[in-house]
Amino acid sequence: MLISSNELMEQIKKPSLVLIDCRSYKDYLEGHIPGAVNLDFFHYHWFDTSKDGIKAFEKQMENLLSFLGVTKDKTVVFYDDVSGMSAARGVWLSMYFSHENTFMLDGGFKKWKRSGLVIETKTNGFKPEKFSGKINKEMIAGYEYINKKIGTAKILDTRSRDEYDGNTIRAARKGHIPTAVNIDWILNINEDGTMKSLEDLAKMYDFSKNDEIIVYCQGGYRAANSFLVLKMLGFKNVKVYLGSWGEWGNKLDLPVELNQN
Incomplete structure (x- = not known):
């Protein structure tokens, strides 16, 4: 990848x-x-x-x-x-x-x-084609599915610690999805912007390969980065929560967990 x-x-x-x-x-x-x-x-x-x-x-x-x-x-x-x-x-x-x-x-x-490789500044036009692909429903999760899976699936919050703890608020409610563990996506990459080695990543994501893992952030972007990492590490059952906290945190009927600091 x-x-x-x-x-x-x-x-x-x-x-x-x-x-x-x-x-x-x-x-x-x-x-x-x-x-x-x-x-x-x-x-x-x-x-x-x-x-x-x-x-x-x-x-x-x-x-x-x-x-x-x-x-x-x-x-x-x-x-x-x-x-x-x-x-x-x-x-x-x-x-x-x-x-x-x-x-x-x-x-x-x-x-x-x-690396000193060639760069250009001219704008390149799009060349549209008819795209069609087979949708893989095993890669996505919605809020209803996650609500049923709390306590059985491994839920991974890829936001910052402050967002996870509720110190930074970016929705109607603060906190995180109940049972979620926090591993900030930024830990996936080295200081030079490259992805960390598989050995280093495996130490961070010390989960069972049998786990179903659902990743989320605020809008499904940081979660996508951690999704790729988990797939590179050989995890088979990984889903991105597309709506992430931008949806969950604004749905007042969904459960929320706050760390007691």
């Missing part, structure tokens, strides 16, 4: 490559990897994980992947500044539609630039 700068450089001119810069358009204009199109995934929050809400999400994302020009024969690479959350969201989305050849650029644009 990771591709290095050198590996990407070898594929940069292949017509089968779809390269997506997930940073802001401002950052993209200041310089990007040659051939990349820009799509800032932060414009695509989704806080309705009812049955109809997830159906609508799938339809919109299918249209988005069509707009990007993704087809079954394409290799898709997402990148942002580092091995970050926006690019991870793109990889998770591709995998959700069962697209196999999808990667995140390890170290992101900062590593690319630091």
Whole structure:
């Protein structure tokens, strides 16, 4: 699920490559990897994980992947500044539609630039294609499903400790989903923006491979990064809670847990 700068450089001119810069358009204009199109995934929050809400999400994302020009024969690479959350969201989305050849650029644009590789500033246009993929329902969770799974599934909160404890409030209510454990997603990456080694990551995520793991954050972006880490570590049953705290924390009928400090 990771591709290095050198590996990407070898594929940069292949017509089968779809390269997506997930940073802001401002950052993209200041310089990007040659051939990349820009799509800032932060414009695509989704806080309705009812049955109809997830159906609508799938339809919109299918249209988005069509707009990007993704087809079954394409290799898709997402990148942002580092091995970050926006690019991870793109990889998770591709995998959700069962697209196999999808990667995140390890170290992101900062590593690319630091390596002295070629950069361009011209804007690249989209080349839309009709996208269709098989949806993998085993990779997503909605609030109703999670509410039933409290106490049986391993729930992983990938937000900051202050958000988890309720010191930072970003919804109508503060705290976390009951029984959730907290491992901040930022611990997944090294200081240089690359992903930590599998050995180091395995020490952090010392869970049973038999666990069903549901990851969440505020909007499903940081959670996507930890989702990729868990998949790289060989965990089979991992789901992203798409609505995350942006939905859960605003639904007053759902249970909330607060740490007693």
